[in-house]
Amino acid sequence: MPCVRGQAVPWLAVPRHGTRRVATRLLTVAAVVSLAGCGKPANLDHQEQVAFARECTSLVERNLSGDTPPRRGSLGGENVNLDEPSSFYSILERIRGASTYNLHDPKHNADVGRQPLDNCDAKAPLLSSLLTRPGTTGASTTSTTRPRTATGN
Amino acid sequence: MTDAQQSTVKRSWLDIAVPALLVAGTAATRMPRLSDPRAFVFDEIYYAPDAAEMLRRGVEKGGVVHPPAGKWLIAIGIRLFGFTPFGWRFAALVCGCIIVLLTYIAARQFVSGRLVPAVAAGAVALDGVSFTTGRTAHLDVFLALFTTLAITLTLVALRDPTNQKRVRWCMVGSGVALGLGLAVKWSAGFLLLGVLLAFLWMRGREAATPGHGKRIFATVLTLTVLPVGVYLAAYTPWIVNFDKTYIHIVRCRNNNECSESLTERIRLFLRDQDRIRQFQQSSLQEGNSNADLSWKWINQMHPSTLFRKTCTPQLNQAPNDLADQSCAGAKPGDIVEIVTVANPIVWFAGMGAGLILAWRAVFRRDRLAFFLLAFGLYQWLPWAINPRHSYTFYIAPLIPAIALWIAAVLAKKPFKWLLPAFAVLTVVAFAFYYPIWAGKPMSPDQIRAREYWRAY
Secondary structure (H helix, E strand, C coil): CCCCCCCCCCCCHHHHHHHHHHHHHHHHHHHHHHHHHCCCCCCCHHHHHHHHHHHHHHCCCCCCCCCCCCEEEEEECCCEEECHHHHHEEEEEEEEHHHHHHCCCCCHHCCCCCCCCCCCEEEECHHHCCCCCCCCCCCCCCCCCCCCCCCCC | HHHHHHHHCCCHHHHHHHHHHHHHCCCCHHHCCCCCCCCCCCHHHHHHHHHHHHHHHHCEEECCCCCCHHHHHHHHHHHHHEEECCCHHHHHHHHHHHHHEEEEEEEHHHCCCCCHHHHHHHHHHCHHHHHCCCCCCCCHHHHHHHHHHHHHHHHHHHHHHCHHHHCCCCCCCHHHHHHHHHCCCHHHHHHHHHHHHHHHHHHHHHCCCCCCCHHHHHHHCCCCCCHHHHHHHHHHHHHCCHHCCCHHHCCCCCCCCCCCCCCHHHHHHHHHHHHHHHHHHCCCCCCCCCCCHHHHHCCCCCCCCEEEEEECHHHHCCCCCCCCCCCCCCCCCCEEEECCCHHHHHHHHHHHHHHHHHHHHHHHHHHHHHHHHHHHCCHHHHCCCCEECCCCHHCCCHHHCCCCHHHHHHCCCCHHHHHHHHHHHHHHHHHHHHHHHCCCCEEEHHHHHHHHHHHC
8 A cells, every 4th residue: 555645654653673672661561450440449348438429419419500599309209409418418428428328238239320310300390490491402411321120041 | 664673663653652641631631520429320329229239249239231441440449449430440441541642642553643543532531432431330331442452453463464473473362352342342242353354354364274274264263153152251249149140040040959050050151141131122211312323322312311410409408328419509490411312523533534544445445544444434334234223322432533533634634734623623522512421500501502413
């Protein structure tokens, strides 16, 4: 395949000499990366619980923040009102805070990974949310391409 | 150029400096705000917890619809930096930078000089789809890495098909890369056929010497059996840790003594693969407002919004352990939006370049144009004829191929004068659209001004 201007291009990727040296370096990098993948971070569980709590809060906020006041919803049987932020966040902390996520409950071992977040939809069928907001994409930004339940066989 | 000649080529410091600058520049544009939002962006909600679970138990939780390799890569970032947004996005950042480097190397195979390849690589770095997928823990950036690697190796081989040794190693490398691509997402298989045809074409050019038939057979084997072997190898942890998979848990829920033999594990593995196939075929996503028919990618008519939030003053009162920080520094009423939409300069220049290459391939029988087009179209047409509604971030593997189309066109005389204009406009467009790619809060009017697809 000729070069565009008909000129040769210096060979970049694989120098003729020192191929072994390059291969050794690549293998070393691969080994380090593989080793890095072994084991798990010491505080993985706590970090994941915090991430779930933040995600849950973020989902509720995203559900409500675009509405016109009053920005109210219902979560886990409790009423939440974003316009009263101190009570809003204290309720969220209590019912969806990091400590509420049990990552090792054997009953949920076969669940989909995101399942703990299924209860983070602040259902707020108030008048304000029934109106379409002009100028928005109308997009559900919480995905998804995957089934919500495991289909074990 | 023969190997003897190559060994005498004097290397320039630019051979290192230009790629290093491209990688550093890409990282510098993508690092700021990488940890924001401190919430899962779109399907990170699946992949990050799955990756954490793989570190814990060696396998994902239930409902898996993609092979494990991409999630293992995400897991490396989590292993290094913890289950933090930076940790689960780190692998995407690294792989996104490598894609830019590979694009440069790929363009160097058919364009002399460093300027045009650097501009092509820069176009990938500054494209919106590459940018957003290179900063979030989705699988498409990993798929793009392996498909771009396969394309690069095929172009290296195509540069001198008479160099048997090089062709052989590039073929093996492409086979491994596409196997890894398949182990990220099955859609890597689309390119597999294109790469196989390119190597068969190289074999077909060889003189019919003894052993020619064997070499053709070896080519087919290398690009079919090897990728499948790599794909199966990626499932080794799954087979080994089968007693922790959701399949085992569901099967053995009421039986503590339950265990599966290796044969049974393989049978259940095949059955699970069939479940994934059925899901992929039946999941048309028609009701999904974020997805649309793939032929609409052609003008970016319906991009996928990965994250959207309206900022209100109340959000500032969120305690640290609940705050996603996406609205940090925002004014009341500002909107945070992350949209996977292409840089319009790169995308539409790419479409134009594609047409020019098609003309060259048909009327001038330009082999380079033909292969470059094939590498892109093999990753697009299977989607375009599919009734399934798709997300725009699925085009992540297509962006490097399109950048190569642009390089091939801008390197030639009639269009060479456009190179500076293309480079400047790409940078300007990147700066303008940056807020909707990086999730920077802006007023609704400013956001709307950047939603160029609304003009259609």
